[in-house]
Amino acid sequence: MIAILKKNASETEVGRLTAWIERKGLATHVSRGENEVIVGLVGDTSKIDPFLLESMDIVERVQRVSEPFKKAGRAFHPADTVVDCGHGVKLGGGYFQVIAGPCSVEGEGLARIARRVRAAGATMLRGGAYKPRTSPYAYQGMGERGLDLLREAADELDMPIVTEIMDPRDVQAFLDRRIEVLQVGARNAQNFPLLKEIGKTDVPVLLKRGMAGTVDELLMAAEYIMSEGNPNVILCERGIRTYETRTRNTFDLNAVPVLHHLSHLPVVADPSHATGYTRYVGPMALAATAAGADGLEIEVHDDPTHAWSDGAQALTPDMFDQVMERIRAIRAVVAPEVA
Ligand code: PEP
Ligand code: MN
Secondary structure: OEEEEOOOOOHHHHHHHHHHHHHOOOEEEEEEOOOOEEEEEEOOHHHOOHHHHHOOOOEEEEEOOOOOOOOOEOOOOOOOOOEEOOOOOEEEOOEOEEEEEOOEOOOOHHHHHHHHHHHHOOOEEEOEOOOOOOOOOOOOOOOHHHHHHHHHHHHHHOOOEEEEOOOHHHHHHHHHOOOOEEEEOHHHOOOHHHHHHHHOOOOOEEEEOOOOOOHHHHHHHHHHHHHOOOOOEEEEEOOEOOOOOOOOOEOOOOHHHHHHHHEOOOEEEOHHHHHOOHHHHHHHHHHHHHOOOOEEEEEEOOOHHHOOOOHHHOEOHHHHHHHHHHHHHHHHHHOOOOO
16 A cells, blocks of 8 residues: 655654554555655555545545455466366356356245256256345245255256355355355345355355445455355356446446456356346346356246246246357357367
């Protein structure tokens, strides 16, 4: 971190500032140019609040030199991370996977949808047993029974499960059922007790970007999980809230190459929640594949008008068949060496 000081900073003021920084256990390096004085902060800068430093009278501006996401960032880990999701399914570093299934686990119908998405080429099964609904009166999910139904359907097809966990107290129920990938939803992207708790396991995590989360906030959320010891984090762009009202969210596809640039972690894109309407899911699934996503998460339902949640954005199995064919064609172009 460096602090660029105002032109009129006196020797005494600079001395006071460096003493303040040094009292926090960091070393300082002062460089005096003709027009400005720059103070370099050397050591563990996490002890310094950059906004507090910038608020000081003699400080013009503060700039970070290295990123704060040490474990999620590429700087100390240049190679792409490949996350092993079990059942022979790897994600990241050239391994591309499609996660598909209904928004909610609704009962026995799950197995029927699972067979169709598997036949179409999906390699991981999704379905929510715990649903984060905006209204407390809306359907909240089947809970543990939903996890059991997921387990049965996935075992029949030899597929890993991706399902949302909302409460740190539920971790054991997920571990007991050998859930392969814990999904942290957009609404929990900064639920730090939850992130820390799943960081203590070694179960892969699909970490979604918060509804109004920046790329940096997503990476710092990943850092919460990784700093507890769990390296198996998959990042997920699922759209952010903007002023646009024609879609449920605004799909920030920039985030895919940006995250690849900043981080070694795999990046999955979710065109279902990003757009909110069935008619837009296919085109944006293809766009995300073309942008270099390591995987997609897509909601599929065989009777969308009667779905218990998110029917408006579900693809039918027939639509999913067609989208999968096109995804394979795009993959052959963007990653010919692994397609
Ligand atoms: C979901 O995957 O069904 C879900 C609730 O997603 P998000 O957290 O992205 O809204
Ligand atoms: Mn959903």
